[in-house]
Amino acid sequence: MRVVPFMRYKWWFVISLSLVTLFAIIAIFIVRLDLGIDFVGGVRMQVGLEQEASVDDVRSLVDDLGVQEPVVQSVSGSSGTNAFMITAEEMTQEQQDQVRAELNNRYGVAEGSIGVEEVGGSFSKETTNRAFIAIAIAVVAIIAYLTLRFEFKFAIPAIVALVHDVGLTLGIYAASNRLVTAATVAAILTILGYSVHDTIVIFDRMRENATFMKKETYSEMADLSIAQTMVRSINTTICVVLPLLAILIFGGPTLKDFAFALTIGVITGTYSSFFVATPIAVLWKEREPRYRKRVLAAAAGGVTVDDIGLSASDPSSASSAKAATPKATSSGKQSSKSSAGKRSGSGVSTKRPKGSSSKKGSSASGSKRTSR
Numbered sequence: 001m002r003v004v005p006f007m008r009y010k011w012w013f014v015i016s017l018s019l020v021t022l023f024a025i026i027a028i029f030i031v032r033l034d035l036g037i038d039f040v041g042g043v044r045m046q047v048g049l050e051q052e053a054s055v056d057d058v059r060s061l062v063d064d065l066g067v068q069e070p071v072v073q074s075v076s077g078s079s080g081t082n083a084f085m086i087t088a089e090e091m092t093q094e095q096q097d098q099v100r101a102e103l104n105n106r107y108g109v110a111e112g113s114i115g116v117e118e119v120g121g122s123f124s125k126e127t128t129n130r131a132f133i134a135i136a137i138a139v140v141a142i143i144a145y146l147t148l149r150f151e152f153k154f155a156i157p158a159i160v161a162l163v164h165d166v167g168l169t170l171g172i173y174a175a176s177n178r179l180v181t182a183a184t185v186a187a188i189l190t191i192l193g194y195s196v197h198d199t200i201v202i203f204d205r206m207r208e209n210a211t212f213m214k215k216e217t218y219s220e221m222a223d224l225s226i227a228q229t230m231v232r233s234i235n236t237t238i239c240v241v242l243p244l245l246a247i248l249i250f251g252g253p254t255l256k257d258f259a260f261a262l263t264i265g266v267i268t269g270t271y272s273s274f275f276v277a278t279p280i281a282v283l284w285k286e287r288e289p290r291y292r293k294r295v296l297a298a299a300a301g302g303v304t305v306d307d308i309g310l311s312a313s314d315p316s317s318a319s320s321a322k323a324a325t326p327k328a329t330s331s332g333k334q335s336s337k338s339s340a341g342k343r344s345g346s347g348v349s350t351k352r353p354k355g356s357s358s359k360k361g362s363s364a365s366g367s368k369r370t371s372r
Contacts (some may be wrong), residue, residue: 010279024167027174042089048113056165157280161272191265198273
């Protein structure tokens with residue numbers, strides 16, 4: 001299995017996160033989102049035409065009838081092949097009748113293709129509050145689960161990845177001038193669940209690899225974890241995106257809004273799990289003393305002499321101490337052998353004079369016996 005060192009470029013991934021955040025802020029707060037009547041209240045009219053017309057033609061017609069800031073979208077469905085959805089915060093019954101009559105005179109209105117929906121201001125405000133509450137509850141639940149399942153240092157990178165996914169999705173909505181509806185909120189909640197699922201998969205593999213990778217840096221553990229899970233995540237993403245593309249092509253207006261947001265979220269969620277959440281977690285974990293020592297040792301090209309005296313809680317210091325122990329043992333053996341040799345040599349030198357003195361004694365006694 002080939003392991004690509006993605007974490008060498010973790011700071012580049014952090015820079016890309018900053019660029020995406022900047023794009024989302026500009027698009028959402030400067031270009032601004034087009035909120036549907038579910039959030040601001042108003043009137044939504046859907047009409048199918050028998051003759052061809054463009055979005056600009058329909059918008060110009062509605063503007064000329066005095067409707068303020070209408071949002072016109074081209075849709076497809078049972079109402080006709082050339083259908084439009086007209087949304088405005090205020091559209092009186094008289095204006096609705098005029099729009100219907102003028103469209104019928106110019107392009108012809110298909111029979112049974114007109115549908116009108118009105119939403120009051122109080123209901124839209126309640127919908128907005130419920131949407132924010134739902135998202136807040138989901139984020140808090142995710143933080144609590146990841147903190148209990150892993151640790152707090154994994155929960156925050158996962159939330160940053162979720163903000164990246166949701167921000168990019170809403171930024172594309174604002175840049176493409178698409179209408180944000182209740183289906184969009186449902187898609188965002190789905191994106192939160194899908195994105196954190198991919199993040200949990202890679203975080204769980206990182207935790208497993210940390211139990212038996214005692215010398216490698218945390219970046220190397222993360223690279224191995226990405227290599228072990230990337231193919232699975234990409235295959236899952238492809239299987240999810242294919243039916244979403246079918247909905248985008250053949251679905252109705254509401255389903256298209258849902259599928260459009262979900263397609264962006266699924267793709268960005270797969271990216272952010274590997275290249276947003278993981279680099280932030282690595283940067284945070286490598287600030288811990290045990291992983292910091294491994295980074296310094298890897299930068300120095302190996303284990304230094306000072307690492308031998310480190311605490312036993314650091315696996316790298318324990319391994320280096322074990323490596324140094326045989327050297328000390330061999331030197332001890334050599335010194336013991338040399339001292340033993342010295343002792344044996346001194347013993348021989350003391351015995352030789354004793355032997356010579358005994359020979360002299362025996363010869364002397366022999367001479368005495370001869371004289372007698």
